[in-house]
Amino acid sequence: MIYFDNAATSWPKPPCVAEAMTHYMSEIGASPGRSGHRLAIEAARVVYGAREAVAELFHAPDPLRVVFGANVTEALNLALNGLLRPGDHVVTGSLEHNSVMRPLRALERAGVGVTVVPCSKTGELDPRDLEAAIRPNTRLIVLNHASNVVGTLLPVPEAGAIARRHGILLLVDAAQTAGAYPIDMQAAGIDLLAFTGHKSLYGPMGTGGLIFGPRVDASHLQPIKRGGTGSHSEHEEQPAFLPDLFESGTPNAVGLAGLGASTRWIMAQGVEQIRAHEAALVGQLLAGLAAIPGITVYGTGNARLQTATVSFNIAGLEPSEVGLRLDDEYGIMCRVGLHCSPAAHRTLGTFPGGAIRLGLGAFNTAAEVAAAVAAVAEMAAAAMEA
Amino acid sequence: MAGESYAVILVYSTSHAMRLEKLLAERGIVCKMIPVPRHISSDCGVCIRVMRDDRAAVREVVAASGIEIQGIADA
Numbered sequence: 445m446i447y448f449d450n451a452a453t454s455w456p457k458p459p460c461v462a463e464a465m466t467h468y469m470s471e472i473g474a475s476p477g478r479s480g481h482r483l484a485i486e487a488a489r490v491v492y493g494a495r496e497a498v499a500e501l502f503h504a505p506d507p508l509r510v511v512f513g514a515n516v517t518e519a520l521n522l523a524l525n526g527l528l529r530p531g532d533h534v535v536t537g538s539l540e541h542n543s544v545m546r547p548l549r550a551l552e553r554a555g556v557g558v559t560v561v562p563c564s565k566t567g568e569l570d571p572r573d574l575e576a577a578i579r580p581n582t583r584l585i586v587l588n589h590a591s592n593v594v595g596t597l598l599p600v601p602e603a604g605a606i607a608r609r610h611g612i613l614l615l616v617d618a619a620q621t622a623g624a625y626p627i628d629m630q631a632a633g634i635d636l637l638a639f640t641g642h643k644s645l646y647g648p649m650g651t652g653g654l655i656f657g658p659r660v661d662a663s664h665l666q667p668i669k670r671g672g673t674g675s676h677s678e679h680e681e682q683p684a685f686l687p688d689l690f691e692s693g694t695p696n697a698v699g700l701a702g703l704g705a706s707t708r709w710i711m712a713q714g715v716e717q718i719r720a721h722e723a724a725l726v727g728q729l730l731a732g733l734a735a736i737p738g739i740t741v742y743g744t745g746n747a748r749l750q751t752a753t754v755s756f757n758i759a760g761l762e763p764s765e766v767g768l769r770l771d772d773e774y775g776i777m778c779r780v781g782l783h784c785s786p787a788a789h790r791t792l793g794t795f796p797g798g799a800i801r802l803g804l805g806a807f808n809t810a811a812e813v814a815a816a817v818a819a820v821a822e823m824a825a826a827a828m829e830a
Numbered sequence: 831m832a833g834e835s836y837a838v839i840l841v842y843s844t845s846h847a848m849r850l851e852k853l854l855a856e857r858g859i860v861c862k863m864i865p866v867p868r869h870i871s872s873d874c875g876v877c878i879r880v881m882r883d884d885r886a887a888v889r890e891v892v893a894a895s896g897i898e899i900q901g902i903a904d905a
Contacts, residue, residue: 477844480865480876485844488876492848508849508897674875675843685898688843 446776446812451592451620451753451783451803453642453649457706461647464490464705468698476697477674491697494704495687501707501715502618502637502655503628509656511690512700516619517543518668519638519654522690523615524548524586526665530555532583535574537598538563538791539591542784544617548586557581563791566744567596574599575606585614589621593788593801594743595726595750597625604633613660619643620751623710624806625719635659644718644751644805645710647703650696662686669693718806722752725804725813729754732817738824742792742799752804755794758820760827763800770800774819778802835882838864839892840871840900847876850899853891859884870903879905 447455468490474483476491492507499507513519524547528534534551536544538560552558559577563569574585585607590597600616607614615636618627624644629637634657641651656662667682671692676683683689710718727747733739738759743750758766767780781798782789789795802816841847847863854861859880866877880888885902892899 477875485863485876488844488848492845495845495848496852506849506896508845673843677875683842685842685846687845 446774446808446815448776448778448802448804448808448812448816450805450808451643451801452779454644454646454805456807457646457648457702458709460705460709461702465648465698465702468701475674475694478694487697490701490704491695494700494707497704497707497711498639498653498655501623501627501711502639503630504637504655505630505658509686510653511656511687512651512653512695513690514650514696515642515652516617516638516640519640519652520544520586520615520617521547522654522665522668523636523638524551525668527584527613528556531581533557533559533579533581534584534586535559535561535577535582536586537561537569537574537588539567539569539593539596539598539788540586540588540785541592541617541619541788542786543619544586544588545787560787563596565791565793567591567594567742567788567791568744568749569598571599571602571606574603578606578610578612582610582612584612587614587616589616589618589627590625590751590753591743591785591788592620592753593783593785593799594755594792595620595753596743597621597749597751600634601632607635608633620753623707623715623718624722624751626715629655629657641699641703641706645703645706646806647706648699651699651703654690656686662689665690667692713806721806722804723747725808725810726750726752726754728810728813729802729804729817732813733820736817736821736824738828739820742794753801754804755792755799755801756820757794757797757799758824758827760830761823763798766800766823769823770816770819774815776816776819836879836905837882837885837888837902838867838870838905839878839880839888839902840866841875841877842898842900844876846897846899847878850892850895850897851878853895854878854880854888857887857891859887859891867905870905871900
């Protein structure tokens with residue numbers, strides 16, 4: 445069994461993740477940040493520990509500026525719906541996931557100007573095109589750090605410099621890079637970093653968040669939910685400070701126990717080491733696929749310019765058929781179709797047919813990549829004979 | 831032995847208490863997270879207990895942290 449669907453959800457997880465979650469459920473269990481008894485304090489410590497770990501990994505200015513939520517989609521919705529008002533303008537690229545595109549299209553109907561800057565067919569974005577799209581009323585640049593379809597890395601530090609030059613904010617969707625590629629919010633000029641726990645951070649589903657850089661005035665964002673926070677309980681108004689302003693309701697503390705453990709595991713391994721391992725596997729995969737007749741590989745074809753996600757098609761075969769046969773005949777699990785990213789597939793020229801996506805992760809091996817290349821070669825050869 | 835003299839730092843949120851506890855420990859200031867004493871506040875949350883003699887150093891740490899507190903009270 446070969447798991448190549450890490451771009452959707454990473455698996456397996458480091459053992460420390462389930463251990464931390466089991467420990468929370470069996471030994472702690474209480475509400476964090478609510479009551480004052482020992483288990484409540486212990487629960488709050490676990491959640492705060494996750495806040496600290498995430499802040500350290502991404503070089504965030506302050507753990508209290510880490511706002512936890514259910515996933516990156518919720519974080520992106522908070523940032524986009526919280527910040528943008530009718531009359532504002534926002535700039536993005538044509539590789540975005542629907543977690544950005546759908547909120548933006550809804551905001552567009554409400555009177556927000558949206559410019560989608562075209563990326564190249566390999567998924568690359570020229571920062572000059574990004575800058576040229578900025579208008580006097582542009583409030584925000586929102587950018588996928590790396591495409592979830594072809595893995596191409598987008599020019600985030602350049603976008604950060606552009607945002608600073610124009611006095612606007614940069615929101616980065618780090619769904620595909622958090623934990624797999626070095627992210628330094630301060631060095632890259634990232635004002636708002638949206639991340640999820642269940643992909644390359646190796647945490648559980650139901651965890652993620654939005655990190656606020658020092659240039660963001662949190663009072664400029666409308667919360668998307670309001671409610672109990674365990675703070676300012678005598679008031680019927682939402683607290684104005686972070687993280688409580690955006691963290692209403694009992695949090696997923698058991699999930700955050702897992703996320704804290706997984707994030708500390710990543711730091712112990714070293715993001716650079718994980719990156720080097722994955723880049724070597726991607727180099728092997730790209731070289732292997734390029735040598736097979738009848739295969740089209742999308743993206744730059746250069747492991748240094750992308751994450752561990754590779755998409756391709758086999759001439760004469762539907763992606764859905766390839767996906768089914770990879771699973772049934774070879775035990776290889778991948779993801780086929782449009783990957784919630786119609787914009788990206790239009791950019792790559794694979795809309796509406798889609799593609800076959802192999803999402804590699806830290807636990808994959810060179811032997812697994814070799815097995816996948818051999819499987820694809822066998823299927824491609826059979827399709828050419830047919 | 832004479833009873834120890836304590837003070838408590840009253841904060842607005844448990845996250846703030848966690849952050850301050852860490853910063854105080856980094857300065858070598860002895861502290862402990864405790865439920866807010868009933869006679870000080872009816873709030874159900876936690877506060878940070880410190881030695882009363884450390885109050886000047888505590889105020890410095892709080893000011894440097896940028897965290898808004900409700901106050902420091904004798905406990």
